[in-house]
Every structure is written in C-alpha cells, then in structure tokens.
Amino acid sequence: MDASFLVAQLLTGLASASSLFITASGLTLVFGVTRIVNFAHGSLFMLGAYLAVTIVPRLLDLHYSLPMFALGALAAALIVGLIGVAIELILLRRIYRAPEIFQLLATFGVVLVVQDLVIRIWGPLDILGPRAPGVPRSVEILGQRISGYDLVLIAVGPTILGLLWLLMRRTRFGVLVRAATQDREMVGALGVDQAKLFTATLFVGSFLAGLGGALQIPFKPAQPAMDIAIISETFVVTVVGGMGSIPGAFLAAIAIGLLQAFGALIIPESTLVMAFLLMAVVLVVRPWGFLGKPDAHLGARTAIEGVKSLTPLDATGKAVVAIALVAGATLPLWSDAYGLKVAIETLCFALAAFALNLLIGVGGMVSFGHAAWFGVGAYAAGLLTVKLGLHMAPALIAAPLIAGAVAAFIGYFIVRLSGIYLAMLTLAAAQLIYALCFQWVAVTGGDNGVVGVWPAEWAAARAVYYGLTFLLCVAAIWLLRRAIHAPFGYALRGARDSHLRAEAVGIDVKGQRLAAFALAGAATGLAGGLYAFSKGSIDPTLLSIPMSIDFLAMVLIGGVQTLFGPVIGAGLLHAAKDFIMPLTDLWRTWLGLTIVALVLAFPQGVLGGLAQWRARFARSRKP
Amino acid sequence: MSNTRIDRRSLVAGAVAASAWGGQAASAQDAPVRIGELNSYSRMAAFCLPYRNAMQLAVEEINAQGGLKSLGARKFEIVFRDDGSTPGDAVRAAEELLTRENAAFIAGGFLSNVGLALADLANQRKTLYVATEPLTDALTLAQGNPYTFRIRPNTYMQTRMLVDAVKDKGVKRWAIVAPNYEYGTSAAAAFKRLMTAAVPGFEVVVEQFPALGKVEPGPVVGALAQARPDGIFNVLFGADLPAFVREGNNRGLFEKRLVASLLTGEPEYLLPLGDETPEGWIVTGYPADQIKDGPHGKFIAAYTAKFNEAPRCGSLLGYVSAHIMRDLIEKAGSTESGKLIAAFNDATFDSILGPIRMRGLDHQSTFGAWVGETTLNGRTPAMKNWKYVSGEAYLHPEDEVKAVRKS
DSSP, X not given: OOHHHXXXXXXXXXXHHXXXXXXXXXXXXXXXXXXXXXXXXXXXXXXXXXXXXXHHHHHHHHOOSHHHHHHHHHHHXXXXXXXXXXXXXXXXXXXXXXXXXXXXXXXXXXXXXXXXXXXXXXXXXXXXXXXXXXXXXXXXXXXXXEEHHHHHHHHHHHHHHHHHHHHHHXXXXXXXXXXXXXXXXHHHHTTXXXXXXXXXXXXXXXXXXXXXXXXXXTTSOBOTTHHHHHHHHHHHHHHHHOTTOHHHHHHHHHHHHHHHHXXXXXXXXXXXXXXXXXXXXXXXXXXXXXXXXXXXXXXXXXOOOOOOOOOOOOHHHHHHHHHHHHHHHTHHHHSOHHHHHHHHHHHHHHHHHHHHHIIIIXXXXXXXXXXXXXXXXXXXXXXXXXXXXXXXXHHHHHHHHHHHHHHHHHHHHHTTSOHHHHHHHHHHHHHHHHHHHHHOHHHHOGGGOEEEEOOOGGGOSHHHHHHHHHHHHXXXXXXXXXXXXXXXXXXXXXXXXXXXXXXXXXXXXXXXXXXXXXXXXXXXXXXHHHHHHHHEEEOGGGGSHHHHHHHHHXXXXXXXXXXXXXXXXXXXXXXXXXXXXXXXXXXXXXXHHHHHHHHHHOTTOHHHXXXXXXXXXXXHHOO | OHHHHHHHHXXXXXXXXXXXXXXXXXXXXXXXXXXXXXXXXXXXXXXXXXXXXXXXXXXXXXXXXXXXXXXXXBOEEEEEEEOXXXXXXXXXHHHHHHHTSOOSEEEEOOSHHHHXXXXXXXXXXXXXXXXXXXXXXXXXXXXXXXTEEEOSOOHHHHHHHHHHHHGGGOOOEEEEEOOSXXXXXXXXHHHHHHHHHHSTTOEEEEEEOOOTTOOOHHHHHHXXXXXXXXEEEEOOOTTHHHHHHXXXXXXXXXXXXXXXXXXXXXXXXXXXXXXXXXXXXXXXXXXXXXXXXXXXXXXXXXXXXHHSSOOXXXXXXXXXXXXXXXXXXXXXXXXXXXXXXXXXXXXXXXXXXXXXXXXXXXXXEOOOEEEEEEEEETTEEEXXXXXXXXXXXXXXXXXXXXXXXXX
C-alpha cells in the first residue's frame, strides 16, 4: 500500500465523516438541550434527502449552477426544520411533563409514520440526485483520483462547525442552549421561556438533519430505509463526542469515518460493527466522551422517575390478577390455535418487558439493548438443540443461565455508568452481540439463522406448549416481583433515587445493580428461549435494535412507574401489531399513530394513567 | 366474520369430500381456493408491490377463464399478508393464513432468513410452501425439505449464468464487492469456485464486504481501484448500487474493466441508476421494455395498461408464480398437501417464459433470467444484447445436491 493511496482513502474517509457530522450535530444539539432521545432525527434526515431530490433538479432546470444547487439543499433543510417544529408543537410539547424517556416513544411513532409516508409520496424506487454543478467529477491528488464532491463535503463539514460555534458563542440563543445543556431547571428558573427555547432548538437540529440528507444526494440515493441506516450512527457520534459538545461530535464523526475507511481495508466485513465498537470502548474508558465534561449530575439527571411505592395489591388489584390468571390458564379451552400462538408470543414479550422494567423502573437503568438477552436466550436454546442435539427441557434451563451469565459479564462494565451513558453502552453491547451472531456463520448460521428449533414431542401440541409458556412466564414474573418486594428491590430503588445516600447507608450499589442486570438478563433469556421454540427458528433480528425498541415501547406504553404496566404494554403492542398488520399495507403508519395516540392519552403509560385516575376518583369520594 | 365461518366450513367439507371421492365431488363447492401469500410489501416495496400487482392481475385472468376447472370451477384467490421482514412476524402471519384464513398452502417470502423460517414451518406443519423469491441456496440444498419448492433461480444459478458470460473474456484478476450478508457472501463464494474451475490463473485481488444498505462508496471504490483488478464482480444492489456506481464513475473505476454484476439488469435496481448507468456491464436482469411478442408481450402490454408502468422483475415473478400455483392445483386436482407435492415434483408448467420444470431432486424450478449488457437508451437505462437463459442448464449439479440435501 503506497502513501498516495492512504492519502486518498483518508480524504474519502473525511468526506464521509463530514457528511455524518452535519446530521449528527443536529442531534447533539437537540439531545443536549431537550434530553429527548429523538429517533425521528433519522426520519428528518431522510425527508431532507427526498425533498432535495425533488427540489434541486427543478431549480437546476431554471439555472444550472452551484448556487442553485446550494439553494435547493437549503430550501429542503428549511422545510425539514419546519417539520421539526411541527413535531415539537403538536406532539412533544404535550408530553414534556411525562417521564423524560417517554418522548422517545413518541418519536418512534413518528419514525413509523414517515417510513410509509415517503413511499406513498415518492414511490418505492431509490432516487439518486443530480451531481453538484461546477464540481469536477474527480480530482487527481498524488496520482489518485478522488471525487470532486468529496472535497466539497470536506469543506462543508468544518464550515458548519464554524457557523455552529459562532451561533453557540456569539448569540443569545447559543448562550441559552449551552446553559440549558448544563442545567435546564436553572435556565427555567431564571425566567427563560423553555418552550420557545425547545422549539428553536428543534428547528436548528431538524434543519441540520435535513441539510445532512440534502447534501448527500449527489453520492447516495434517497431511499426508504436511510432513516434506520443513519440513526444509530448519529447517536454514536453524539455520545462519543460528549453530551452536547458540537466540536466533540466533529471529532467523533472523523474517528468513525476514518475507522471505516481503513478498517475495511484490513477486515472487509468490519464496517458492520466499527461505530459500536468505538462507542463501547469510549464509554468504558472515558464515559463522558471526547469533549464532554465528566459531570455526574448530567448523567444522573437522565435517570427517570420509576416505580414509586411498592404497595401490595388491594382487593381490586387482586381480583384483576386472579381473573387474568384464570383467563390465561383456561385459554386453550376457548381460543383457536392461532389465538394460542399469539398468546404464547405475548407471554414471552411480557416476561421480557417485565424484566426490562426491573432495570428501568426499579433500578433506574435505561437499557437500549434489552433484545440482546432475549436473543442470547433464543440462540442458546436454539443452538443447543439443533447443533448439540439437546432436548428442549435442558435447553430451556440453559437459556436463562447463559443469558444471565452473559448479562452479568457485560453488566460489569455497564453498571459503572449511569443515565444516558449507561443506556448507550447497553446499545453498543447489544450491537456487538448482534454482530457476533450475524458474522459467526459457522456456528450461528449468520443472517440466515438456524431452523428446526421445535419443541420436544411431549410439548409439540400447541395447547401443551402454551401451557408450558404460561406456567414458566407467570412463575418468572412472580419471582421477579418477589425480588422487587424483597430488600434487594428496595436497595435498587434507593440506589436509583440517590446513589450517594444509598452508598452511605452501606448498600453496595454496583453489586446490587449487577445482580439486577443478571436477573433481568436471565428472565429475558428464558423468554427468548420460549419464543425460539414457538417460532422454530433463530436469527439475528431477535437481538436487533428494532427488537430492543419494541421492548422499550412495551414498558413505556404500559407505564414505567407501575410494576405490571409492561405486561399490559406487551399485550397492547403485540395485539395492535397483530390486528393492524393484516388490514393494510400502511400498517406502520397505523401502528405509529396508535403509539402516538397512546402517548398523548396516557403520558404515564396505560396502567400509570389508570392508577392515577383511580387515585383521583378515590380522593374525590372521600368525605 | 360470518363469511369466513361459512368459508371454513364449506372448505373443510370440500376437503373431506375431495379426499373421499378423489376430488370429483368437490365440484359441488363454490368457495374459492385460497393461497396465503406473505411478502415484504412495506419494507421491500420496490420489488414486492409490482409482484403483488401482477399476482392480482393473474388471479383476475384465471377467474375470468373460469377458475379452477379440476375443482369444479372454484375461484382462485390469493390472500396477501406483510411478513414484517422478520422471521418472527412471518411465521405468525403464516399461522394466521393457515388457521384463520384457511389457506390451502403458503407462498412468497423475500428475505432469505424469512424464506428459511417459512420453509421450516411448512415442514413442521406438513403443508406446501412455494418460495417464490428467496434466493439463498440453502433453501433447496442443506435446509431443503419435502414441502418447500422454489421458483426463482437461486444465487448459485444466477452467478453461474454470469460466470458463463465472462469466463471466455480472458480476464483473470478480479475484484469482488458484495453486501455483507448471506446473499452477498454466498454469491462471492460461488463466483470464486466457478471461476477457479473455468478460468486457469483466476485470482481475486481484493474483496470488499460493506454492510448491507450502508455502503460508504468512497472508501469501497478506493479499495477496489487500489488493487488494479481487470474485472469486477459486483453483488451490491438496492440503495448501495447507485452510490457505488456514481462514485465509481466519478473516479473512473470501471474504465477499461470488465464488470459482471448480479441482478443489476432488473428494472428495480437498474432504473434508479438513471443516466449514470455504465455501458457494457454484464448483468442478469429483465428487459421488460423490449419484449413485444408472444404471450410474454401480451402480459407486458396488459400489465402496463393496468398499472401505468412497465412490469418489474417482481411483476414477472408474481405473474408466473400465480399461474404455476393454479396449474399445480389443476394437476393435483386437490388442495391436499400430499397431492400437491406429488404433483409438483418433476412437473413441467407452461408459462409465458416457455416451459418451466420443477426439478424433483432439489425442488428448484428452471425459471431463468436474462443475461445481457447494460446501456443507456437516451437517458433511460436499458439492457442490450440480451438473451433469456433457462435455468435448466444452471441448476446445482446433482451429486452436489445429493451430498448435502437431507430430505
């Protein structure tokens, strides 16, 4: 490899980095100020690209010049900025008082709607934009040909960085943004209108997402899956760069761009994991990122309000649980085979979601990678039966043990962090495990997965397998509930609410959290194992990001402050999916709208909302 | 709801009657025969929507011609479900089709992992699965089963068609670029194996496996150019393809190099290239815009009239598959899995592509593909010098199948 080639590779890597930075800087800004885990950022990026491939060619027909191209890109970005404002006004503003993480769910609803929307408007074919006029196709540098547009991007990235720096340092808006990133409550207390500040931030952030999308049309097509492709990487940039730090995001984008450009030369498959590997390493070594501040306050602030008090079930509660148990136990008598199938899946999800809320609601540890344990359990059960010829029963015993062990090992690194850093490390860990399952073809079957994971003879009948699932899931949920009501659960909640005080009274916070991680991992692994046997196959989608998001959605829909909310949420989400999918092609739209409607109607989750309503009712009845 | 119930009862009655009196008695029934079709209509819309359009067109034609004659002119019906692009959703939807919709059998699938999961479900439930689209070789080889039949030419067959087209061009130094997932890696492996056997001195000088849907074109093109290959075997498709092609054009990667590219001639992937389309890539695909004659020309005209666009590769597959499924039921004279499977093995079907045989050995059909070169027709991408290649000569060698296939 000669030096001139390395220089060329460096430049193209920098161009990719620049493009990534433009989009990610918007997320850094929004995330820093509002703390919203904005999944819709990828959708805004996608809309920017689609609007640009619509607007730019029309402007170029009027006058074929670079300024016209730039004007078109800016117009697209501006429209996206306004869409961002609309999302803020219509949706996010209504739920600012809900637990912070709840807004994630609302933006996830938006993602689903936009995915269908672009296909509706622009059709399913990918659309490649025009070249930028006046930019040479290629430029020769040291005898190597490089795209002319790469040099444009390399210039645009730092320009945006400079403009943002001016915005942050030289304007009142910038001062307020920086202040809000440091301490939102204080800014509010000083009389700043937070609503306006949020709207303005959403505008700038969305504008940047749109600009990132618009500027990539000369080298990448607008296509309906680009939102998913970019979103995780922009989060990595935001976290690796340091919370709210735009120069940090710039450095992080460069690190990722270069790692991918050079990593692919050494291991061609490595682009799959490079970004997440970087994030994992950074979070372990320097959790606050390249240029972020090691501020415990910042991390702790994103801890959410969780399960408040552990009152034992009252008479009504007991009655509801009893009815649910009787209904569940007798289901094979009054449901057809398909109903049982859906019920089996719902039970598996319910257990996984309940375990997730042990981490979130009780432990205050938001996990973005919960599907990892579900997947590890499923793979453990599947591989043990198919590859090693084990029977179902031992495989189902091994699934939670292996998932719990893996969760304990990875949890060791995770529990040292808190807040959003912790959440991001769970995401990175899940992606690394995903990559392992995806790439280790000889053992895991790669992305094709492994088939033939069917229940043993005695449990092959649908009703019997349902019975087994019902028994195991209910038992596991009951055990987890016991643990939450035990001193262990109290210690976890204590650590959640005040790390320092918990340590001061002698609680081994890390130890307790690690135990919670292992326990939740094991329970979820059992759910994954049961799920695998009900489906007959395992494959990497079981531990993919969308699966993790589904689990989060279940917890949030049900209510993160309630113990049994996640069970309700699992039932609701799965039932909604099962009901809507056969009805229409636009099932993602309707699922998204359903989620948004639930978010608006029940900002505390469904069960949380019901509990609140009941409390209010009881109070009004008091003499 | 009441409708379904009547359907179910009459269908069960029909099945009982059919098995008791050898299919003749079913003539009294007029409930439609249902087939459950699962595909990624939302996530792989570019391929799957035209596929479904053509299936609906075929169903209309079939019923206008009097439905299923061997079953007393019962109507032919296809129930469509989104497979959610994950095996989990697909298997649940398949269960719904089989239990609640009374589908006689299932068909479809786009992604290979979905196809394999459906195949295994079919095997478990002892019901027929017509895998129309999934390309993975495993479906008809190591993981093949008695209940699963595939229509499209698999990864190996399409790769072998391309190898045949390039092996005599005297190019020995090859670069390979493929998406990092099973389709990409197995196409790359098949290419290496077939070229090694066919071209003395064949060598691969560089390989790139970018993540599917996430190709960074700059670094990939740089890595390929640096190795100075004489030929490039490309497996990128979908959104990765236009990005790769434009960057390659910008930097002259394809100048004076032979490029063999899988699937690139399919309108789904060729049209987005626009005037960026390189000249003279050797591709597999479907030149729908240039076929005018015979029944195939008639299909193209009817499809274009109905949907206001030329058929895509997905349309062709959907149309042919629907007719194959109709003919299959006619041959079997029944909707019973055992009879359908017996009728499928080694059957030959008339299609707009000419006869298509379902090889009994591995349940792979001889549905072919067009091999030709890419070109620009004005500003519209097109194929030239193409010919239709039947899959017959490109099936997996029999001994290879016997070595790995378990059932």
